[in-house]
Amino acid sequence: MSRSTLTRMRGVPRALTLTVVAGALLAVLPWLLSDFMLSLALSCLMFAALAVSWSMFCGPTHYLSLATSAFFGLGAYVTAWGLESMPYGLTVLAGGLVGAAFAALIGVAVLHLRGAYFAVITFGLTELVLHSITYVEKTMFETAGRIISDAPENAVIYWTVLGITVLAVATAILVRASRLGFALAGIGGDEERAQTLGVNARRAKVLAFSLSAFFPGALGAAMAVRWTYIEPMSVFNPFIGFQTVLIAMVGGAQTLLGPIVSSVFFSLLTEFLRLRFPYAFLLVLGILLVVLVLYLPGGLASLFVRRARPHA
Amino acid sequence: MPEALLSARGVSVRFGGLTAVNGVNLDVHTGELVGIIGPNGAGKTTFFHTLSGVLRPTEGRLIVAGDDLTGRAPHVYAAHGVARTFQTPRVFRDMTAADNVRFALEFAGRLRKHGHDAFDDVATILGFLGLAEVAMLPAGALTPARQRLLEIGVALGARPRVLLLDEVAAGLTHTEIDATAQLIRRVRDELGVAVIWIEHAVRVLMNTVERVAVLHQGAKIADGDPRAVAKEAAVIEAYLGEEGDSARVAA
Numbered sequence: 137m138s139r140s141t142l143t144r145m146r147g148v149p150r151a152l153t154l155t156v157v158a159g160a161l162l163a164v165l166p167w168l169l170s171d172f173m174l175s176l177a178l179s180c181l182m183f184a185a186l187a188v189s190w191s192m193f194c195g196p197t198h199y200l201s202l203a204t205s206a207f208f209g210l211g212a213y214v215t216a217w218g219l220e221s222m223p224y225g226l227t228v229l230a231g232g233l234v235g236a237a238f239a240a241l242i243g244v245a246v247l248h249l250r251g252a253y254f255a256v257i258t259f260g261l262t263e264l265v266l267h268s269i270t271y272v273e274k275t276m277f278e279t280a281g282r283i284i285s286d287a288p289e290n291a292v293i294y295w296t297v298l299g300i301t302v303l304a305v306a307t308a309i310l311v312r313a314s315r316l317g318f319a320l321a322g323i324g325g326d327e328e329r330a331q332t333l334g335v336n337a338r339r340a341k342v343l344a345f346s347l348s349a350f351f352p353g354a355l356g357a358a359m360a361v362r363w364t365y366i367e368p369m370s371v372f373n374p375f376i377g378f379q380t381v382l383i384a385m386v387g388g389a390q391t392l393l394g395p396i397v398s399s400v401f402f403s404l405l406t407e408f409l410r411l412r413f414p415y416a417f418l419l420v421l422g423i424l425l426v427v428l429v430l431y432l433p434g435g436l437a438s439l440f441v442r443r444a445r446p447h448a
Numbered sequence: 449m450p451e452a453l454l455s456a457r458g459v460s461v462r463f464g465g466l467t468a469v470n471g472v473n474l475d476v477h478t479g480e481l482v483g484i485i486g487p488n489g490a491g492k493t494t495f496f497h498t499l500s501g502v503l504r505p506t507e508g509r510l511i512v513a514g515d516d517l518t519g520r521a522p523h524v525y526a527a528h529g530v531a532r533t534f535q536t537p538r539v540f541r542d543m544t545a546a547d548n549v550r551f552a553l554e555f556a557g558r559l560r561k562h563g564h565d566a567f568d569d570v571a572t573i574l575g576f577l578g579l580a581e582v583a584m585l586p587a588g589a590l591t592p593a594r595q596r597l598l599e600i601g602v603a604l605g606a607r608p609r610v611l612l613l614d615e616v617a618a619g620l621t622h623t624e625i626d627a628t629a630q631l632i633r634r635v636r637d638e639l640g641v642a643v644i645w646i647e648h649a650v651r652v653l654m655n656t657v658e659r660v661a662v663l664h665q666g667a668k669i670a671d672g673d674p675r676a677v678a679k680e681a682a683v684i685e686a687y688l689g690e691e692g693d694s695a696r697v698a699a
Contacts, residue, residue, distance in 0.1 A: 315554060322551050325540035332500055333606055334526035334556025 151309045151392075159302035166291035178294050178362075180403040182355055185301040186376070187384040187395035189351035192308045193344045194381075195389035196320040200251070203242065203258035204380045206265045207235035207349045209372035211356025213269060216282045216366045224288050228296055228357045235353015238265075240346035247341045259374070266372040273368070281367030288361060296358045304351040308392055311344070320344055352380075379406075382421075386428050388435025398436055451514060453478050453642050454499065454530065454610045459508035461494050461666075468494040470666035471508070476610065476642045481633070483653045483674070484646045486663035487686070492646045493535055495663065496614050499644070500532040501525035513609065526556035529609030533602075533616055537595035541588025545579055545598055546570050548587050552605030566638045567604045577601050577631070593620055597628075604635065611635065613645045617652065625649050629656040654678065662686070 165177055186204060194201050211231030218227045246257050273279050287293075311317045319340040322330035331337050360366055379402070387398025405424075409417035432438060452475035461469040469491040476482055486492050497503035498510065501522035509518045512528040531552075539548050549570045557568070567573050574580050577597045582590055587598055596616050603611055613632065617625040629652045636643045647653040654660065654674040662670040662677060664686040670677045677683055 318551065318554060321543065322540055322555075325542060326538050328502060328522065329534070329538040329540070330551070330555075331522035332502065332526055332532055332556075333552045333602065334523050334559050336521070336523045338521070 145313050148309060148313045152306055155302055155305045155309065159298060162298055163295060166294050171290065174290060174294060176403065176407055178290075178297055179407070180400045181294075181297050181301045182359060183379065183383055183399035183403050184396045185297070185304040185351050185355055186380040187387065187399045188301075188308050188392070189304045189348045190380050191384045191387075191389040191392075191395050192304075192311055193320070193341075193348040194384070195391075196317065197324040197341065197344075199247075199345075200255040200381065201258045201345075202255050202374070202377045202381065203239070203262055203349070204352050205372050205374050205377035206258075206262035207239060207352035208356035208359075208376050209262075209269070209368065210234050210238055210265065211353035211358075212360035212366060212371035213356075213368075214353075215357040215360035216284065219284060219286075219361070224292070224361065225296070228300070228354050231357025231360075232300075232350040232354030235356070236346045236350040238353075239349030240342055243342040243345040244338075247338070247345060259377075262372060262374060262377065266368045269372075270368045281365055283365055284361055284363065287364070293358060293361060297355065300351060300354045300358060305392070305396070307347070307351075311347070312392065316340060316344060382425055386425070386432075386435055388438055391435070394435050401436075452476060452511070453513055454644075455511040456495075456499065457509045457511065459495065459498055459505045459510065461491070461498060461503060462506045467666050469498065469505070469663075472663070472666075472668045474661060474668070474671070476644060478609070478642055479636065479640050480659060481636050481643045481657050482645070483657035483660040484644060484663060485650055485653060485660060489665075490663040491666040492663055493614055494666075496532065496612055496644075496646060499525075499610075499612055500530055523556075526606055527559040529607070530612065531556065531603040531606035531608035531610070532612035533596075533599040533614055535614045535618065537592070537599045539587035539590075539595055539598050539602065541586060543587060544584050545574065545587050545590065545601075546583040548598055549573050549601050549605040552602045553607070556606035568607065570605070573601045573604050576604075593624060596620070600631070600635075604639075608639075608641050610642045610644065613643065613647075615646055615648055617647055617649050625652050629653075632656065 162177075162181075166174060169177060186208075190201065190204060193199065211234065214231040214234050215227040218230060222230070242258070242261055246254065246261075249257060319330065319335045322333070322335055323337050323340060327337050356371065360371065363370065383399045383402050384395045386402070387396070388394030406417065406421065409420050413420065454476045456472055456474045459469055459472045460467065472495060484492050484495070494503065498505045501517065501520055501524060504519050509516055511517070512525065512530055515528060517524055517528060540551065543551065553568070553570065567576065570583070571580070574583050577600060579594060579597055579601060582594060587595065590598060600613070600616060603613075616632075617628045620628060632643060632645060633656060635641070645653060645657060657674060659672060660674045660677050661668055662683050669686060670680050670683045
């Protein structure tokens with residue numbers, strides 16, 4: 137192991153241990169919480185995993201992907217199609233793999249685009265997938281939606297989502313410390329410079345984008361059973377993608393903890409606002425976003441990161 | 449003559465109707481220190497872009513260490529030992545100076561294990577450039593002069609066989625320019641790499657390099673010993689004449 141590898145691996149065992157311990161502690165919640173509180177916890181976990189996996193790629197590279205809904209929806213459809221012939225756990229794994237494979241495919245095609253172009257095309261691709269699935273369902277299966285029967289218990293869904301979240305956080309920790317993470321940071325800083333220094337930028341980006349899409353795919357597959365009726369318009373809901381970006385950016389996509397804290401904050405806030413102001417809650421969320429982006433572009437995490445770097 | 453380490457054969461670059469580089473041939477061998485001069489807009493930097501894979505030439509071929517790399521991505525050039533600096537320093541501003549060098553070592557540097565180990569770790573490279581005390585500062589916070597030095601350090605981290613330096617002395621004081629010229633010679637001597645150096649400060653460049661190529665309106669109009677080149681009529685007219693005083697340049 138080279139010296140630079142050792143420097144980068146510093147703190148990784150501790151972070152991984154903390155992640156696993158936190159996961160183990162959260163695993164007891166189904167025995168402690170009411171159904172309502174458990175579904176709130178589930179929502180926190182889901183958005184934490186979505187935001188962490190989004191930040192895995194988009195944080196260091198400064199890409200703005202709106203494709204999260206596409207991966208999530210594809211995962212949900214894997215469950216909708218596969219749950220009759222496969223155990224639940226396997227559909228979750230398959231959903232993740234389908235998400236990753238789809239991301240690799242579109243990554244090869246569109247990752248050379250930057251900024252608004254990339255954001256728009258990933259949003260467009262989500263719509264394309266939505267309508268493709270609608271078309272396939274209508275022409276081949278003559279159905280508009282699917283009913284999910286024999287869904288697993290809420291606790292099983294919770295533990296599955298918790299497992300995905302722990303895996304997403306652990307992966308994010310390892311990616312940050314790895315050569316891939318270093319390459320992504322260089323690509324985010326100056327992609328062409330990184331290339332002239334030996335980084336195969338295209339390969340690194342496709343790999344990381346695909347890896348980061350495993351989690352929304354798996355989450356879509358895991359969460360699909362929460363709805364008894366699945367239709368493209370609901371599982372490819374662009375709101376999931378926007379909410380993910382919002383949470384990650386508000387939390388600070390450059391950091392690991394920022395998106396996690398912010399997802400809990402936002403899930404609770406959304407729920408609170410939805411209950412208190414059923415009509416105005418999106419309005420309040422929107423205003424909050426504007427304020428945060430204007431006055432805290434580095435995210436909430438930037439409040440806690442020391443501005444001054446250690447001097448030699 | 450042994451096979452050239454880097455060979456540009458009939459390289460042309462056209463942007464629409466404008467020919468920026470026009471059929472340039474250049475062979476550079478191991479251990480050579482070659483300067484490229486030319487007036488503003490002569491195509492020097494564009495030519496460098498083709499040598500490092502940043503820009504694909506419209507015509508012509510690029511052969512590095514015997515392999516035809518024409519049209520390949522920049523990281524392939526890096527893997528073949530071509531390292532470069534940019535005219536405007538392009539360091540990773542958010543990373544520390546040490547991490548900038550580490551980045552080069554980790555990617556291009558790791559792809560290229562070879563005999564020269566004079567500069568194979570971060571501390572040695574930063575120490576050599578006099579940047580040891582700013583190692584942990586973010587590169588974006590360094591002075592422009594230090595960012596230029598760091599650019600060289602990053603290129604060294606890539607463990608080059610051919611080092612392309614694009615105006616590394618621009619904006620420096622006379623003393624700093626002389627120091628940079630010495631540094632470049634030392635790099636060449638200690639690593640035995642080929643160095644191609646573009647510079648506007650012609651005086652120092654002419655005194656440092658053993659061979660100079662002159663670009664004018666995209667074409668190579670002279671190539672050889674600096675003293676001989678400075679006397680060529682075409683060069684004086686195209687380049688030195690424009691600056692007014694050929695004696696100063698050749699001095």
